Amino acid sequence: MQKVRSVVNKLAKHHCADLQLLKKKAADILGKKIFCPIILGSELVLIPVKVRKPRIEGDNTLAYINLCSVKNTSVSKNPPFKTLIQLERGLSVGSYWSISTLTSKINHAGLASKTLLNQLPWTQKTEQHP
Secondary structure: OOOHHHHHHHHHHHOOOOHHHHHHHHHHHHOOOOOOOEEEEOOEEEEEEEOOOOOOOOOOOEEEEEHHHEEEEEEOOOOOOOEEEEEHHHOEEEEOOOHHHHHHHHHHHHHHHHHHHHHOHHHOOOOOOO
């Protein structure tokens, strides 16, 4: 099984994107450095979500969920998760973050993606000449 970091790196390479630069641009837009979304395109905006407790020091606790696949969020009735994220196709993911934290991450991802996608040259509409 591949680690989350290696999958995200492969996605960035597939989209010919500099992952560190995308993270920096999102951080600049949001005015924060940690837990920023990764915007690879209008249909692929990855939101970091805390989905597990660390087993050992340095253990990764984050997963990335595509903003476009999020349908709803609600308070989880299944401890230890605080929030339930409902995705397309009836899938759901539990998170250790509160509903307010998760809603904030979703809103930040939407804001950053709109701002960043308007700045990227390959997303600009070109004027067509007759």
